[in-house]
Amino acid sequence: MSGLRILVGVKRVVDFAAKVRVNSQQTGVETANVKHSMNPFDEIAVEEAIRLREKLGKDKVTEIIALTCGPKKSQETLRTALAMGADKGVHVEVADGQILEPLAVAKLFSKIVEKEKPDLILLGKQAIDDDSNQTGQMLAGLLSWPQATFASKLDIQDKLLTVVREVDGGLETIATKLPAVVTADLRLNEPRYASLPNIMKAKKKKIETLTPKDLNVDVTQRLETLKVTEPPKRKGGIVVGSVDELIDKLRNEAGVL
Amino acid sequence: MTLPNTAKPAILLTSQTTTTTASAASASAASASAAAVAVASLGSNLNSSPFKSSARSYADIAIERNPQFKKITKQDIDHFKTFLEPQSILATTDIGGTIDEAKELDGYNTDWLGKYKGRSQVVLRPKSTQQVSKILKYCNDQKIAVVPQGGNTGLVGGGVPVFDEVIVSLGSMNNIRDFNETSGILVCDSGCILEELDKFAAGHGFSMPLDLGAKGSCHIGGNVSTNAGGIRFIRYGSLHGSVLGLEVVLPDGTIVDNLGTLPKDSTGYDLKQLFIGAEGTLGIVTGVSIVTPPRPNSVNVAVLGVSSYDAVQKAFRKVRRDLAEVLSAFEFWDTRCMQIVLDHNNLRSPLEEEHPFYILIETSGSKKDHDDEKLAECLESLLENEIIDDGALAQDETQVSKMWSMREGIPESLGKWGPTYKYDISIPIGVLYDIVPEMANRLEQAGLYSKDPKTYESASKDDPNVVVKGVLGYGHIGDGNLHLNVVANRFDKKVTDVLEPYVYEWVASHKGSISAEHGLGLMKAPHLHYSKSKVIVDWMVRIKNAFDPNGIMNPYKFLPRTTTSSSN
Numbered sequence: 001m002s003g004l005r006i007l008v009g010v011k012r013v014v015d016f017a018a019k020v021r022v023n024s025q026q027t028g029v030e031t032a033n034v035k036h037s038m039n040p041f042d043e044i045a046v047e048e049a050i051r052l053r054e055k056l057g058k059d060k061v062t063e064i065i066a067l068t069c070g071p072k073k074s075q076e077t078l079r080t081a082l083a084m085g086a087d088k089g090v091h092v093e094v095a096d097g098q099i100l101e102p103l104a105v106a107k108l109f110s111k112i113v114e115k116e117k118p119d120l121i122l123l124g125k126q127a128i129d130d131d132s133n134q135t136g137q138m139l140a141g142l143l144s145w146p147q148a149t150f151a152s153k154l155d156i157q158d159k160l161l162t163v164v165r166e167v168d169g170g171l172e173t174i175a176t177k178l179p180a181v182v183t184a185d186l187r188l189n190e191p192r193y194a195s196l197p198n199i200m201k202a203k204k205k206k207i208e209t210l211t212p213k214d215l216n217v218d219v220t221q222r223l224e225t226l227k228v229t230e231p232p233k234r235k236g237g238i239v240v241g242s243v244d245e246l247i248d249k250l251r252n253e254a255g256v257l
Numbered sequence: 258m259t260l261p262n263t264a265k266p267a268i269l270l271t272s273q274t275t276t277t278t279a280s281a282a283s284a285s286a287a288s289a290s291a292a293a294v295a296v297a298s299l300g301s302n303l304n305s306s307p308f309k310s311s312a313r314s315y316a317d318i319a320i321e322r323n324p325q326f327k328k329i330t331k332q333d334i335d336h337f338k339t340f341l342e343p344q345s346i347l348a349t350t351d352i353g354g355t356i357d358e359a360k361e362l363d364g365y366n367t368d369w370l371g372k373y374k375g376r377s378q379v380v381l382r383p384k385s386t387q388q389v390s391k392i393l394k395y396c397n398d399q400k401i402a403v404v405p406q407g408g409n410t411g412l413v414g415g416g417v418p419v420f421d422e423v424i425v426s427l428g429s430m431n432n433i434r435d436f437n438e439t440s441g442i443l444v445c446d447s448g449c450i451l452e453e454l455d456k457f458a459a460g461h462g463f464s465m466p467l468d469l470g471a472k473g474s475c476h477i478g479g480n481v482s483t484n485a486g487g488i489r490f491i492r493y494g495s496l497h498g499s500v501l502g503l504e505v506v507l508p509d510g511t512i513v514d515n516l517g518t519l520p521k522d523s524t525g526y527d528l529k530q531l532f533i534g535a536e537g538t539l540g541i542v543t544g545v546s547i548v549t550p551p552r553p554n555s556v557n558v559a560v561l562g563v564s565s566y567d568a569v570q571k572a573f574r575k576v577r578r579d580l581a582e583v584l585s586a587f588e589f590w591d592t593r594c595m596q597i598v599l600d601h602n603n604l605r606s607p608l609e610e611e612h613p614f615y616i617l618i619e620t621s622g623s624k625k626d627h628d629d630e631k632l633a634e635c636l637e638s639l640l641e642n643e644i645i646d647d648g649a650l651a652q653d654e655t656q657v658s659k660m661w662s663m664r665e666g667i668p669e670s671l672g673k674w675g676p677t678y679k680y681d682i683s684i685p686i687g688v689l690y691d692i693v694p695e696m697a698n699r700l701e702q703a704g705l706y707s708k709d710p711k712t713y714e715s716a717s718k719d720d721p722n723v724v725v726k727g728v729l730g731y732g733h734i735g736d737g738n739l740h741l742n743v744v745a746n747r748f749d750k751k752v753t754d755v756l757e758p759y760v761y762e763w764v765a766s767h768k769g770s771i772s773a774e775h776g777l778g779l780m781k782a783p784h785l786h787y788s789k790s791k792v793i794v795d796w797m798v799r800i801k802n803a804f805d806p807n808g809i810m811n812p813y814k815f816l817p818r819t820t821t822s823s824s825n
Contacts, residue, residue: 017654033554037653080652193607193649193656196559196636 003062004156004178006049007118008086009109010042010068012077013129022230029129029228038077041124043084044184047191048154049122050085056156063087065116069108071096075207082202083194089207090116094219104212104219106138111215113143118179120161125150125183136183146176150185320813322420326402329378329423333401337381340391345429347380354379365424368417369410369471370672370679372748373779375418377404382429386504386512386543392425393541394510402809403508405537407479408450410471412679415483415536415778419813425541427478433457434544435518441549442501442518447478447542463549466493470665478542484534486774488665491735492585492621493550496533503529504544508805516546531800536776537811539804553585553621555628558657559636561648562612566690569614571644573686573734576618579635583628586619588664590731591693594671597727598663601670607649607660616645616734617664667731671744675726676718678743678752680760684769689739692763693730696741696756700725703755705745716746723749738773761787779814786817 014020015035023030038046046066053061066081068074069092078089092108094100100108113121126133140147148154152171153164159178164171166185194202212219240246251257327333331352338346347362348354354362365380367373383389396403402422409416418424427448435444441463445454452472455465467480469487479485481503484496493499502517515529532542563569569589577584590598592613599606608615622628632650639645651657671677682692700706706725707713716724725745732739741760745752761771765787772781772788785794797816801808 015654017658035654037655040653040655043653083652190605192605193560194652195608196561196640196645196648196650199633199650200637200640 003060004052004056004120005062005116005118006052006064007109007113007116007121008042008046008049008064008066008081009105009121009123009135010046010066010077010081011039011124011127011129012036012068012070012074013039013127016040016128022228026227026229027225036073036076038080039124039127039129041126041128041184041186043080043124043191044186044188045122045124045182046081046084046086047189048151048184049120050192051189052120052154052156053085065090065118067109067112068092069100069105070094071098078207079199079202080194082205082207083199084192085198086205088205091207091209092215093209093211098219099221100219101221101223102132102134103138103222104217105135106142107217108212108215108219109135109139110142111217113139119159120156120178121145121181123181123183125185136181140181143179143181145179145181147181147183148174148176149183151182152185152187154182154188320419320818323402323808323812325400326422326809326812327400328421329401333395333399334379336395337379337392341381341383341388345382345384345388347382349378352378365406365409365426366417368414370412370677372676373414373417373419375404375420375422377418377421377424380406380424380426382426384429386430386506389425389427389430389506389541389543390510390512392423393506393508396423396809397508397510397807400807400809402812403541404811405478405482405541407448407476407482408471408474410475411479411483411778412681412775413772413778413780415776415811415814416479419779422812427476427541427543430543436461437518440518440520441551442546443549444502444516444518444544444546445477447476447481447504447545449477449545451475451477451480458549459552462552464552465489466499466548466550467496470668477545477547481533481542481545482535482537483776484774486733486736486738488586488588488619488733490733490774491587496547497530499548500529500533500545501548502546503532503542505529505532505540505542507540508807508810512543513540516544518546520548534776536778536815538801538815539810541810551623553623555620555622555625556585556657557620557628557632558651558660559618559632559648560607560660560663561616561618561636561639561645562608562610563614563616563645565613568644569616569690569734570686572616572639575639575644576635577735579638580618580620580631583620583622583631584618585621586617587735588617588732589734590615590664590667591690591729593727593729594667594731595663597674597729598666598670601673602662602666604659604663607656607663608647610647612646615663617660619661664731668740668742671727671729671742675744675746676748678745678748678756679775680741680756680771681773681775682739682741682760682764682769682771683737683773684739684764684767686734686737688767689732689734689737690730692739692741692760693728695763696743696760697728699755699759700728700743700752703751705752705755713746718747720746723747723751725752736773758784758787764788777815782814783817 015037018035021030049064064086065088066078066086067090068078075091078091082089090112123136136149137147148163150165151163152166155162160175161178161180162175163182164173334348334353347358349359362380366375366377381392383392404418404422404424406416406424406426430446430448433445438461454477458464467485467487468489469485481496481500502515504516505513532539573587592611595615620628620632636648651660705723713724713726723745725743727744729742730739761784764771770788771784777785
């Protein structure tokens with residue numbers, strides 16, 4: 001059996017810890033001067049790919065390719081993936097401000113799959129900016145590959161993949177043959193930090209840049225965002241002086257009695 | 258540690274006839290024989306001491322309540338009720354409070370470390386400067402002792418009563434009075450919580466000029482009163498610079514409105530400076546005017562592993578030069594601290610292997626690309642020149658906060674591990690860490706400590722033997738500030754006697770300060786002379802007496818007791 005090739009998807013998103021503000025036109029969230037980082041679920045996917053290589057051995061996992069679709073700055077996210085341990089990067093570059101919907105991303109991925117011929121595709125279960133949770137499923141559909149979503153544990157023996165999924169009732173274990181698409185859930189692993197020596201090495205790793213046009217994919221938006229608004233601000237509580245006052249407020253102001 | 262109401266306070270001081278001092282932390286006033294045993298056991302291993310202390314005799318006396326202070330009665334509470342709302346007063350049941358109030362009082366009487374406990378019968382929570390003024394005027398007239406209290410996060414027993422002093426808690430004075438968008442000058446009540454102020458400032462694109470581990474609870478008034486330092490000191494300097502004005506209530510009720518918002522002012526004595534770091538001994542700070550710097554929008558954090566303290570210094574020299582104006586923190590801690598903080602918080606180390614020392618570097622700037630490039634070059638060069646052995650750079654905000662929690666979480670993690678003896682010292686950077694291995698050796702010689710974990714893993718507070726579990730160091734390299742922490746299975750005089758006054762003498766011999774940023778409080782009041790000459794201490798006493806002739810403000814603390822009042 002030849003070695004496994006793993007393709008990992010990484011997306012540049014507004015940092016998980018950054019405070020999100022709706023822009024003044026109410027068309028989306030403010031992204032200028034806001035800290036961006038790798039989507040946390042993608043970070044878990046990258047970590048899992050590296051762990052697979054550490055577990056199975058370098059000869060079994062021959063290459064880990066990180067793929068991102070996004071504006072020029074997405075290269076930073078790719079560098080993080082390379083610093084964590086991916087071998088090479090592929091960047092499908094689009095103009096700043098161009099929104100890529102899950103279907104467009106899935107199509108771009110499927111074209112890269114034709115070129116790179118991976119045996120396993122690891123993605124985050126969803127991106128924390130649009131929370132779509134669709135790309136992995138759509139990609140599996142386009143490729144006609146099996147999919148294992150919400151993975152909290154993953155194992156590969158020969159070309160058999162076993163995935164434990166967190167479902168409502170508990171844990172579900174499924175097995176499938178490779179190639180397959182796996183999306184990572186929060187508890188799959190805890191991603192490593194990028195070490196300085198690896199960050200330095202990552203600078204020398206190759207990043208291939210392509211455009212949707214090169215891949216012959218139409219990324220025109222199919223969905224229209226009507227309006228984005230912030231949730232209503234929570235009002236502060238009050239201290240009431242007596243039980244009577246409390247009942248009065250519950251009855252006449254809150255209207256719950 | 259708790260004390261029954263009738264016990265004497267947990268503090269031992271030197272008698273006036275001896276020149277040295279003993280414990281600040283034993284569980285009760287030690288008997289003469291216990292003291293004698295401790296001296297005897299010390300005698301044998303102090304021979305190697307470079308200090309004269311080995312020849313000194315030890316004699317402990319407990320502080321006693323100053324009988325000139327009036328004991329609080331129900332009439333006093335009734336008087337407070339004439340101008341304070343009922344919920345602003347918490348009293349014990351014997352003077353008219355409820356059982357719930359008495360329970361709540363307990364929290365105000367006990368310090369954060371559980372090391373100091375007073376038995377005040379009343380907490381007053383004024384809502385305005387006028388109310389503070391009325392409280393102090395009455396207490397001064399009646400000679401009732403007062404202890405001002407902020408967030409109660411102090412480490413030296415400065416904010417809790419020693420006996421039955423009235424606690425004036427500023428927590429209900431928490432309004433922001435003014436903020437100037439152009440100058441960034443913030444004016445607020447002293448009871449505002451530091452983190453809340455920082456959030457407020459952040460909303461306007463500014464940040465507080467100080468930051469410390471206790472930010473979620475500590476008050477700005479307490480920060481000012483203790484001249485707090487913290488992790489942004491290296492960038493924004495001392496509160497003596499960033500505080501522009503204060504509103505203070507003097508013991509006689511006079512309100513001193515010195516709440517200026519002028520960065521420059523050269524008219525006369527700068528009175529507010531006296532109250533910065535006065536620990537509530539001259540009056541109560543009720544309002545603060547402070548300049549906030551623009552909030553940096555690009556922050557990077559890296560954790561580095563190095564092989565020796567020497568390498569920590571080398572890295573510091575290089576980092577300060579290379580990163581210059583974007584460097585906003587340079588912190589270090591030893592391997593034992595790292596083990597405990599990771600274990601306690603269930604965190605993963607950013608570095609694969611263990612290192613004798615860890616460094617945290619933070620840069621804050623206005624342009625990300627600029628900062629990133631500078632930092633990357635600096636770190637690469639540190640690695641190439643083998644000054645550091647390994648390092649990790651935070652890739653997102655989550656990693657930034659995790660890395661910070663490895664440094665900021667140390668005090669809490671050590672506290673959970675066991676009762677902690679804390680020393681906060683300023684000394685020249687070159688010898689900063691030397692005290693840690695030296696103290697470990699002294700404790701080992703005294704038979705109280707062994708580096709082998711087996712000897713202390715199972716030690717509980719009920720263990721018949723006192724067992725020291727760890728001697729650790731961490732701190733702010735940029736400010737020459739080390740936190741020496743000794744963790745044991747319980748607070749015990751035997752440990753204190755090995756540590757003190759040796760630590761203070763060692764610091765004095767290096768012309769250091771026995772309190773870099775924690776203040777003096779109850780713990781270090783008797784040791785002030787290790788850092789300040791007699792002339793200076795005498796003038797401090799004169800200043801104290803000028804502002805507070807009755808000595809009601811935070812008594813028994815701050816100044817050496819033998820010099821504070823002839824009436825004692």
